[in-house]
Amino acid sequence: MSRVTEQFEVARQYLAGGVSASTRVNRAVGHPMYFDRANGCRVWDLDGREYFDLCCSHGATLLGHGDERVRAAIDRTLDRGAACSYENEQHAEFAKLLCETIPCCERVRFTGSGTEATMHCLRLARAYTGKSLLLKIEGHFHGYHDQVMYSIGTPADRLGEPADPTHFPGSAGIAPGLDQQLVLVPFNRLDLLEQAFAKHSRELAAVILEPVYYNAGCILPDPEFLTALRDMTRQHGVLLIFDEVLSAFRMTAGGAQEYLGVTPDLCTLGKAVGGGVPLSVFGGRQDIMKRLMPEGDCQHSGTYNGHPVAVAAGLAAVTAYRQPGFYDHINAVGARLFAGLNEIFRRHDVFARVQGLGARFGVYFGVPAELRGYRDAVQHSRPAMLKFIAKAIEHGVYFHDYGGAACHHGFCAATTLDDVQTILQRLDIAVAELAAGERPA
Ligand SMILES: Cc1ncc(COP(=O)(O)O)c(C=O)c1O
Known part of the structure; x- marks a missing residue:
C-alpha cells in the first residue's frame, strides 16, 4: 500500500x-x-x-x-504580530488596488470564502432593490449556501424543459421553499432570458452568473447574450452580479468583466485573489455598497474577515498579476x-x-x-x-x-x-x- x-x-x-x-x-x-x-x-x-x-x-x-512574493508578505505580517479582527493600513491599500483593477469595483469588502462572498452579495442585492427573486443560470456554481444550491449538478435525465429547468437541489437538508426564490435560465439562451424577464422582471432583485462558465471547464458567453443581459437588468432595475470567484485574474487583471467588456453592478472575487490564502471579496457600485452596515442597514461582518495574513498575501498576489x-x-x-x-x-x-x-x-x-x-x-x-x-x-x-x-x-x-x-x-x-x-x- x-x-x-x-x-x-x-x-x-x-x-x-x-x-x-x-x-x-x-x-x-x-x-x-x-x-x-x-x-x-x-x-x-x-x-x-x-x-x-x-x-x-x-x-x-x-x-x-x-510564491516568494506572497511568502515574504506573509512573513512580514507575522513579524508584526498579525493582529486579526482589527483593521490595518493594508486593508485600504488592497481595497484601493482592487478598485483600480476590477472595473465594477468602487467599494469592496473582504470576506472569507467564495461561498460567503456570493451569500453576502445576494443579501445586499435584496436589501438594495427591496425585491427577493434571483435569476440564476442553469449549472452555474456560486458556492455552498442554500440560496444557490440548485441546478448545479442536475443529472441529464432530470434537466426538464429548457424553458423551465428543474430546480434540482445540490444537497439534502435545504429548507423547503428556497427553490421558489430562483428563476433558472440556460446559459446563452437569449430567447429564454427574454421570456424570463417578461415574466419576472418586476420581482427580480438580481441576476447572478459566472461570466465565463469555468465550473463546467470553460464555456464562453455569447456577446449578444451578455450585452442583452446588461441592457435588460439596467432597464428593469435588476442588479447584475458577476460571480468572478473563479474567473477573476484568470485571463486579465480586471477579470472576465474587463475581458468581455461588460461591467456588472456587483461582483465577487475569490480563489486567486488571496494568492493561495483564504480570502474573498465582494464589491461594486458605491451607492449599492453604501447599504452595508455601519453606513447602511445590510449586515456583513465576521471575526476573520480580512485577516491580515490573507490581505497581505492578496495584496502581493494582485500586485504580481498587474505586472507587465x-x-x-x-x-x-x-x-x-x-x-x-x-x-x-x-x-x-x-x-x-x-x-x-x-x-x-x-x-x-x-x-x-x-x-x-x-x-x-x-x-x-x-x-x-x-x-x-x-x-x-x-x-x-x-x-x-x-x-x-x-x-x-x-x-x-x-x-x-x-x-x-x-x-x-x-x-x-x-x-x-x-x-x-x-x-x-
Ligand atoms: C464561481 C464560484 N463561486 C463560488 C465558489 C465557492 O467558493 P469557495 O469554495 O471558496 O466557497 C466557487 C468555488 O469553486 C466558484 O467557482
Whole structure:
C-alpha cells in the first residue's frame, strides 16, 4: 500500500468521509491526494512522486505554490504580530488596488470564502432593490449556501424543459421553499432570458452568473447574450452580479468583466485573489455598497474577515498579476498547452476537445462541437474523463475531479514553456495508453 492510500485510511477514522471538503476526493483515483510539498507548478505526494499540478488548488494558486512574493508578505505580517479582527493600513491599500483593477469595483469588502462572498452579495442585492427573486443560470456554481444550491449538478435525465429547468437541489437538508426564490435560465439562451424577464422582471432583485462558465471547464458567453443581459437588468432595475470567484485574474487583471467588456453592478472575487490564502471579496457600485452596515442597514461582518495574513498575501498576489507581461506569459502557456493537448487527442484518435481561456480550461470527451451551456457539458462522457484523469495522474500530471458533469483544470504562472513540453510528453503517453486500452485486442 502506498503512503497516500494509507493516509486516507487513517483520515477516515476521524474526518467525516476522510476529508475536510467533500470535493477533495478525486473519484478518478478514489481518494484525496496527499501532497507532502509543493513548489511552483509541481507537487510531490507522500510517496515522493512528482506531478505537474493542473488543478492549482482549485484555481487559488495562480502564481504557483510557495510564491516568494506572497511568502515574504506573509512573513512580514507575522513579524508584526498579525493582529486579526482589527483593521490595518493594508486593508485600504488592497481595497484601493482592487478598485483600480476590477472595473465594477468602487467599494469592496473582504470576506472569507467564495461561498460567503456570493451569500453576502445576494443579501445586499435584496436589501438594495427591496425585491427577493434571483435569476440564476442553469449549472452555474456560486458556492455552498442554500440560496444557490440548485441546478448545479442536475443529472441529464432530470434537466426538464429548457424553458423551465428543474430546480434540482445540490444537497439534502435545504429548507423547503428556497427553490421558489430562483428563476433558472440556460446559459446563452437569449430567447429564454427574454421570456424570463417578461415574466419576472418586476420581482427580480438580481441576476447572478459566472461570466465565463469555468465550473463546467470553460464555456464562453455569447456577446449578444451578455450585452442583452446588461441592457435588460439596467432597464428593469435588476442588479447584475458577476460571480468572478473563479474567473477573476484568470485571463486579465480586471477579470472576465474587463475581458468581455461588460461591467456588472456587483461582483465577487475569490480563489486567486488571496494568492493561495483564504480570502474573498465582494464589491461594486458605491451607492449599492453604501447599504452595508455601519453606513447602511445590510449586515456583513465576521471575526476573520480580512485577516491580515490573507490581505497581505492578496495584496502581493494582485500586485504580481498587474505586472507587465504577466498575461502574455499566461496566454503563451495556455496556447501551447491547449493546442498540444488537442493535437495529442487527434493523433491518438481519442474523441475529446479542450476549451480554454487564460489559465483555465476544460477537457471534454465525446462532444462534437463547442459547448455552450450545462446541457452540453452534461452530455460529455464522465467515465471517459475519469479514465483520462487516472492515466494522467499515473504519468505525473495531476488533474482533479470535482464530481460534477465536467471539471475545470488550470495551470499557474510559474509554468514555463519547457514545463508545458514535459507535461505534453507525459500526457502523450497517458493518452496513447488510454487509446490502446479502448481498442479491441
Ligand atoms: C464561481 C464560484 N463561486 C463560488 C465558489 C465557492 O467558493 P469557495 O469554495 O471558496 O466557497 C466557487 C468555488 O469553486 C466558484 O467557482
